[in-house]
Amino acid sequence: MEKTLKKKTLNAKEVEGIYGLCRGTLGNLRWKKVGPRYFKVGKRKVLYRVADIENWVFKEVVETRDSLDSTGE
Numbered sequence: 001m002e003k004t005l006k007k008k009t010l011n012a013k014e015v016e017g018i019y020g021l022c023r024g025t026l027g028n029l030r031w032k033k034v035g036p037r038y039f040k041v042g043k044r045k046v047l048y049r050v051a052d053i054e055n056w057v058f059k060e061v062v063e064t065r066d067s068l069d070s071t072g073e
Contacts, residue, residue, distance in 0.1 A: 009047040
């Protein structure tokens with residue numbers, strides 16, 4: 001896994017294996033023009049920047065009571 005995370009780009013299969021986002025879901029998101037940014041190489045190859053995937057996955061953090069410090073902030 002460490003080797004994969006050093007890559008700057010991932011294909012949909014690699015994104016699925018690392019982040020658990022199904023390839024079909026990624027395809028649906030692309031079709032709807034939502035989700036993580038991507039770029040196409042040629043007619044069919046789709047690549048995602050690791051930074052773009054991580055920004056999209058981690059942008060909507062849900063705070064729970066247990067995640068807050070003892071002051072409640």
